[in-house]
Amino acid sequence: MIQPTVSLDGRILGPTREEWPDRRIEIVDWVNNAPDKFEVHIEVATDRPETFTDLLDWDDTVCDYEHFGAVAGRHRYIVEYTPTLPDIRAHNSVVDNGGIPHRCYTLDDGSWMVELSFTDRHSFGLFRDRCDEIGLPISLQRLQTVQNPDRGEYGLTDRQQTALKTALDAGYFDYPQEATQKEVASQLNISRQAASELLHKGLWQVLTETVGAYADSDSE
Structure with a gap:
């Protein structure tokens, strides 16, 4: 099993990240509830949630959102997107190629850092090819090999x-x-x-x- 870490400048929360490039945002879950919508659960550490909410209202990549309050200063939101968004298609490609998305969070420059797992390099290669096809090129930052993954x-x-x-x-x-x-x-x-x-x-x-x-x- 391999565990690649990649960076990419995705579309999710693009305008919001441009306004708050130094604000750490983390995707904690991806939920495909219906053919015409895809929910992304995010957390953001901020003491100005009203400002972040204003940015979501203005962000043209967001179809809809819901604020679920905060725990220890981290505010949870469910943000709705269309499944055609390149980031969503890239996530689906991870799953289709037997991969597992682990962590996805923003860097200081506002780009996304994504930690993944794949069964082998071939599967990861298929995912990279798919990202290129949909116009979402990725940059490999780190690649770890797990010698003894848990298997049944x-x-x-x-x-x-x-x-x-x-x-x-x-x-x-x-x-x-x-x-x-x-x-x-x-x-x-x-x-x-x-x-x-x-x-x-x-x-x-x-x-x-x-x-x-x-x-x-x-x-x-």
Whole structure:
């Protein structure tokens, strides 16, 4: 597993960040509630919440927002965006390529710093290519490799195990086949390409840990 940290000058809260470049903003959650809207949960440390609210009213990237009060001086907001925003599409690409978004926060210059995890460099490369396609180039700041990530039985990741179980229950592995890869992807709420990769890597992992291990033992 690799853990890249990237910086990018995204569109989310762009005008707000230009007005308050030294104000730290952190995205704490991403929620896809409906096809036509996407909620981003943010926290900002400020003693002037009314000023920040005025900026949200003026920010043309924001569709709607709600203020949920503050804890220890950190104010929580739910900000609504359209799913077509490049930042939202980039987030979806992380998930589609088996990645996990961990932290997303602003730097002193107002740009975003994003900490992610991917199962391998190939998956991260697909995410980078997607960002370039949608006009949101990223700059790699740091890349860490985790030698022993937590995995389940047979070394499967949680996403691989979920994908394989969903495909099995849907009849994807039946003969004749009862469900297509596209239908499995729909149940998982990911792209067909992402489902294909999860199933392929999951099957490879199971076969390596079972059939492969059995073959190795026979050769000893």
